[in-house]
Amino acid sequence: xxxxAAFAAEDAVTxxxxxxxxxRHFASFPPRRARDCRKASLGRMDLATSAxxxxxxxxxxxxxxxxxxxxxxxxxxxEEWIENHPSALEWFEGxxxxxxxxxxxxxxxxxxxxSPIVEDPDRAVMTEEMREAVRxxxxxxxxxxxxxxxxxxxxxxxKLEELYYAGSHGMDIKGPTKVSNHKAKADEVLCQPATKFxxxxxxxxxxxxxxxxxxxxxxxxxxxxxxxxxFRCVEEAEWDALGREVKAVLDVYEDLEITEGRKVLEIRxxxxxxKGKALLFLLECLGFAGRGDVFPIYIGDxxxxxxxxxVLRNMGQGIGILVTKFPxxxxxxxxxxxxxxxxxxxxxxVKSNETKKG
Ligand SMILES: O=P(O)(O)OC[C@H]1O[C@H](O[C@H]2O[C@H](CO)[C@@H](O)[C@H](O)[C@H]2O)[C@H](O)[C@@H](O)[C@@H]1O
Numbered sequence: 001x002x003x004x005a006a007f008a009a010e011d012a013v014t015x016x017x018x019x020x021x022x023x024r025h026f027a028s029f030p031p032r033r034a035r036d037c038r039k040a041s042l043g044r045m046d047l048a049t050s051a052x053x054x055x056x057x058x059x060x061x062x063x064x065x066x067x068x069x070x071x072x073x074x075x076x077x078x079e080e081w082i083e084n085h086p087s088a089l090e091w092f093e094g095x096x097x098x099x100x101x102x103x104x105x106x107x108x109x110x111x112x113x114x115s116p117i118v119e120d121p122d123r124a125v126m127t128e129e130m131r132e133a134v135r136x137x138x139x140x141x142x143x144x145x146x147x148x149x150x151x152x153x154x155x156x157x158x159k160l161e162e163l164y165y166a167g168s169h170g171m172d173i174k175g176p177t178k179v180s181n182h183k184a185k186a187d188e189v190l191c192q193p194a195t196k197f198x199x200x201x202x203x204x205x206x207x208x209x210x211x212x213x214x215x216x217x218x219x220x221x222x223x224x225x226x227x228x229x230x231f232r233c234v235e236e237a238e239w240d241a242l243g244r245e246v247k248a249v250l251d252v253y254e255d256l257e258i259t260e261g262r263k264v265l266e267i268r269x270x271x272x273x274x275k276g277k278a279l280l281f282l283l284e285c286l287g288f289a290g291r292g293d294v295f296p297i298y299i300g301d302x303x304x305x306x307x308x309x310x311v312l313r314n315m316g317q318g319i320g321i322l323v324t325k326f327p328x329x330x331x332x333x334x335x336x337x338x339x340x341x342x343x344x345x346x347x348x349x350v351k352s353n354e355t356k357k358g
C-alpha cells in the first residue's frame with residue numbers, strides 16, 4: 001500500500017484494506033461451478049474494503065468526487081505521486097521486463113478505462129479503434145472485462161465474443177461466447193455468487209427509481225446484481241438530499257450496502273465478493289492459479305478497481321494500472337492518464353508480443 005498523501009480530486013480514492021489472499025492456491029481447470037463460487041462468497045463483506053461508504057460520511061464522499069487538481073508537472077505532490085505510480089507507457093520496457101517469461105492475463109475495467117466518462121451512461125460507447133486494440137490483445141493473451149455494469153450491457157458495448165466478462169462488479173462471470181485458444185467451454189456462466197439477492201435488488205430498484213423522480217438529473221441504473229444511482233447531472237445543492245434518500249431506503253436492508261464510484265452511488269449485496277475476487281476466480285478458471293509464471297495486468301479507473309489492485313499487490317505478481325489524470329490514493333503500481341493511453345498501451349503489448357514471436 002502506498003503511503004503518500006490523499007488528494008481531493010475528481011474521484012479521490014480512499015485507503016484500501018481489502019482482504020489479502022497471499023499464497024492462495026487453486027485447483028486447476030476445469031472452472032468451478034456457480035454453486036462453489038457462491039459458497040466462497042458467504043459472509044458479510046469486510047467493511048474496511050475500499051469502496052464501502054461509512055455511515056455519516058456519504059455527502060463528504062460524494063463531494064470528494066469533484067474535480068480539483070489535475071496533475072500538473074509543477075506540483076511537488078504530483079511529482080511524488082507520478083514517481084510512485086509511473087506511466088505504464090513511459091515505463092513500458094520495465095513492464096515488459098517484469099512480464100518476461102510469464103503468461104500475461106489481461107483484465108480491463110470498462111467505464112473510464114475503455115470508454116471515456118460521459119454524462120449519459122447509455123452513451124458510454126467505446127470507439128472502433130479501442131475495440132480493435134482489445135481484440136488484438138485477446139488474440140495474444142486471455143482477456144477479461146471486469147465491470148460494475150450488468151454483464152449483458154457491457155457485452156453490448158464491447159461486442160467481442162472471445163472475451164471473459166465479469167459484470168455487476170464481478171458478481172456475474174461468463175466465459176467467451178466464441179472459444180479460441182483459451183481453456184473454456186463456449187458461453188458458460190461460471191460464477192454468480194449473489195443470485196439469492198436478485199429479488200431484493202429488483203425491489204430496491206423500483207423504490208429508488210420512484211424516489212429519484214423528485215431529484216432533477218438523478219438516475220437509477222439496473223445492473224442486475226447491483227444498482228447505480230447516478231448524480232453526475234444533479235445540482236450539487238441536491239446531493240445531500242439524494243444521499244439521504246438513498247441511505248433512508250437502504251437503512252432497512254441489512255443485506256445491502258452503498259459503495260461509491262465516479263459520481264455514482266452503487267448498491268450491492270454485502271457479500272465477500274468484489275473485482276479482486278473475480279480476478280482470482282478467473283485466474284483459477286484459466287488454470288493459472290497458484291502458478292508463479294503468470295503475470296496478470298489489471299487496468300481500471302475507479303474505487304471498485306482498488307480491490308483488484310490490492311489482490312495483485314498481495315499476490316506479488318502482475319501489475320495494477322490506474323487510469324487517472326489526478327493523483328489518488330491507490331494500490332495500483334502504474335498509471336495511465338486516459339482511455340487513449342490505455343489503447344496505446346494495448347497496442348504496444350500486442351506489437352511487442354508479435355516481435356517476440358517473430
Ligand atoms: O466498473 P465500471 O465498468 O467502471 O463501471 C462503474 C460504473 O460505470 C458507469 O458509470 C460511470 O460512467 C458513466 C458513463 O461514462 C458516467 O455517466 C457515470 O457518472 C460514471 O459513474 C455505469 O453507468 C455504472 O453503472 C457503473 O457502476
